[in-house]
Amino acid sequence: MHPALRILYLGLAWLMVGLGVVGAFLPIMPTTPFLLLAAGLFARASPRLEQWLLNHPIFGASLRLWREKGSISRRAKTGAVSLMATSFGLFCFFGNPSLKLAAIVAAVMALPALFILTRPAE
Known part of the structure; x- marks a missing residue:
């Protein structure tokens, strides 16, 4: 992967993580869709960060459930x-x-x- 594209994916992934965290505290914003986008972007740019997100103690279970079963x-x-x-x-x-x-x-x-x-x- 081109380094500039990797940096773009990482930047967008961290933006999605930030929006997801904000969504955890504001009822008008969703959390999981942003974190699902972040996981997808991390999968392309950094498998280590993708695993961090999927194994996160707060958000990981719902992300794995969606990814594995669509539920x-x-x-x-x-x-x-x-x-x-x-x-x-x-x-x-x-x-x-x-x-x-x-x-x-x-x-x-x-x-x-x-x-x-x-x-x-x-």
């Missing part, structure tokens, strides 16, 4: 969909959106929720 743990599903519903409720309560805007936000939030709910559970 999401029941706990993660429950947490993700609950946080989406809570975020939507807070948006409606504090934002006082128009019916049209609330419907758009609900539809946008329903798509990833539907995706999460239709994945196999472990």
Whole structure:
């Protein structure tokens, strides 16, 4: 691999790790998709860093589960969909959106929720 491409992959992977960590603390941002992207980028640039991420004590189990079986743990599903519903409720309560805007936000939030709910559970 060309050194410049490796540096690009590593930089993007660390950016995805950073966004994933932020997503662990902010309910409006996802965590796992960013970490899955990071693992894929690390796989191309640094197998050692890929293994570090896959064996991470906090994030590793869900990444391995997704990679090996394409599934999401029941706990993660429950947490993700609950946080989406809570975020939507807070948006409606504090934002006082128009019916049209609330419907758009609900539809946008329903798509990833539907995706999460239709994945196999472990």
